[in-house]
Amino acid sequence: MKKILFKNVFLNGTETDVLVSGNRFEKISPCIKISDTENAEIVSAKNLAILPSFCNAHTHAAMTLLRGYADDMELFKWLKEHIWPFEAKLSARDIYEGSRLAILEMIRSGTTFFNDMYFESAETVRAARELGIRACVGMTVTNFTGEEKIEKMFARLRELPKGGAVGDDGLVRFAIAPHAVYTVSEKLWLRCAELARERGVLLHIHLSETKKEVADCVAEHGVSPVRWLDSLGVLGENVVAAHVVHVDDEEIEILRERGVTIAHNPVSNMKLASGVFRAETLSARGAKIALGTDGTASNNNLDMREEMKFAALLAKVGGNPEAVPAEEVFSWATRNGFRAFGIDAGEIAEGKLADAVFVDLNNERMFPNHNLISNWVYSADTRALRHVICDGKFLMRDGIVPAEDEILSAARELPSLKK
Numbered sequence: 001m002k003k004i005l006f007k008n009v010f011l012n013g014t015e016t017d018v019l020v021s022g023n024r025f026e027k028i029s030p031c032i033k034i035s036d037t038e039n040a041e042i043v044s045a046k047n048l049a050i051l052p053s054f055c056n057a058h059t060h061a062a063m064t065l066l067r068g069y070a071d072d073m074e075l076f077k078w079l080k081e082h083i084w085p086f087e088a089k090l091s092a093r094d095i096y097e098g099s100r101l102a103i104l105e106m107i108r109s110g111t112t113f114f115n116d117m118y119f120e121s122a123e124t125v126r127a128a129r130e131l132g133i134r135a136c137v138g139m140t141v142t143n144f145t146g147e148e149k150i151e152k153m154f155a156r157l158r159e160l161p162k163g164g165a166v167g168d169d170g171l172v173r174f175a176i177a178p179h180a181v182y183t184v185s186e187k188l189w190l191r192c193a194e195l196a197r198e199r200g201v202l203l204h205i206h207l208s209e210t211k212k213e214v215a216d217c218v219a220e221h222g223v224s225p226v227r228w229l230d231s232l233g234v235l236g237e238n239v240v241a242a243h244v245v246h247v248d249d250e251e252i253e254i255l256r257e258r259g260v261t262i263a264h265n266p267v268s269n270m271k272l273a274s275g276v277f278r279a280e281t282l283s284a285r286g287a288k289i290a291l292g293t294d295g296t297a298s299n300n301n302l303d304m305r306e307e308m309k310f311a312a313l314l315a316k317v318g319g320n321p322e323a324v325p326a327e328e329v330f331s332w333a334t335r336n337g338f339r340a341f342g343i344d345a346g347e348i349a350e351g352k353l354a355d356a357v358f359v360d361l362n363n364e365r366m367f368p369n370h371n372l373i374s375n376w377v378y379s380a381d382t383r384a385l386r387h388v389i390c391d392g393k394f395l396m397r398d399g400i401v402p403a404e405d406e407i408l409s410a411a412r413e414l415p416s417l418k419k
């Protein structure tokens with residue numbers, strides 16, 4: 001089994017050694033002896049802090065191709081007049097290259113797991129498997145997907161082992177992603193929810209993102225999106241709901257009781273002027289909160305560190321400076337996120353999966369080190385990242401992702417991006 005011994009790494013306020021064995025942290029202790037670890041590669045980590053890597057709980061990876069394509073407008077206009085027409089022209093090759101570009105960006109900003117929702121999901125799965133990152137890839141279902149395609153996706157899920165994993169290492173799996181209440185019929189919601197339960201996979205959805213979504217749902221079904229989906233029996237512990245901006249206290253209670261994970265996307269919510277996430281209330285009521293970037297078209301990057309800062313600041317806009325402190329938002333982006341997806345990572349502790357980032361304490365934004373988490377949430381940028389490991393393997397080492405040049409040149413050749 002391959003071992004890596006990180007010497008003199010900064011963890012919990014002190015210098016220690018961290019031994020990775022296979023895909024887990026085997027031992028964390030000062031002065032681990034080399035003789036104990038014959039086959040270990042020794043990596044000096046002096047002046048580097050080890051922190052859990054990020055879990056991006058909601059994104060659309062291949063939307064990197066639409067970065068900057070249409071900005072500064074409201075969600076429905078943005079989708080109908082710009083995003084959906086562009087997406088209609090995308091090929092499987094586009095999705096593959098767009099996903100690789102996204103994964104490159106995620107690795108370079110310290111993310112080792114992403115929860116995706118897009119078309120041609122097999123291409124995103126292929127990209128994630130090749131690049132060694134963890135992912136849960138939702139097969140997007142809407143009323144426009146077409147019966148034949150839906151049947152094909154569902155048949156694929158039935159072929160996979162329960163849980164939807166692809167391959168033996170367990171890093172990448174499929175989910176079902178009914179897009180939203182305004183794009184998915186009652187009949188389709190019921191089919192998706194039933195299949196998700198039968199196959200033990202996640203249901204990845206958009207929920208109560210805008211006032212218009214809520215008003216239209218009330219007009220059509222007589223109740224809000226949360227209440228409507230709850231009445232259909234859709235909401236449960238296997239549901240990851242993105243946004244959840246426009247909810248009342250009773251709906252918060254429904255989501256908490258059903259064990260739904262809420263993927264908060266502060267930048268997207270601000271950029272599309274969707275509204276202000278009720279962070280303080282949701283947190284106080286014990287809702288399960290994780291953090292996501294949403295797609296690049298509405299962010300316009302996949303930088304989870306930046307997302308933490310925005311989440312913490314947006315929570316304070318309501319007037320309470322104590323709302324969502326740095327430690328809390330850090331746990332949304334790491335421990336809480338991984339827990340929601342049943343991944344035994346998000347903490348640097350013996351026995352946990354070896355997913356981590358190494359941050360340069362000599363970077364000017366990390367100095368002085370009064371409070372590491374404060375610096376990481378409020379001050380740093382991704383230049384401070386030195387290494388990223390996922391499942392015990394380097395995805396980025398000394399700032400280098402091996403496939404970087406090849407990914408960028410392949411993306412430059414895409415016909416869909418040529419004017």
Ligand SMILES: [Zn+2]
Pocket residue numbers: 058059060206242294295
């Ligand atoms: Zn989204």
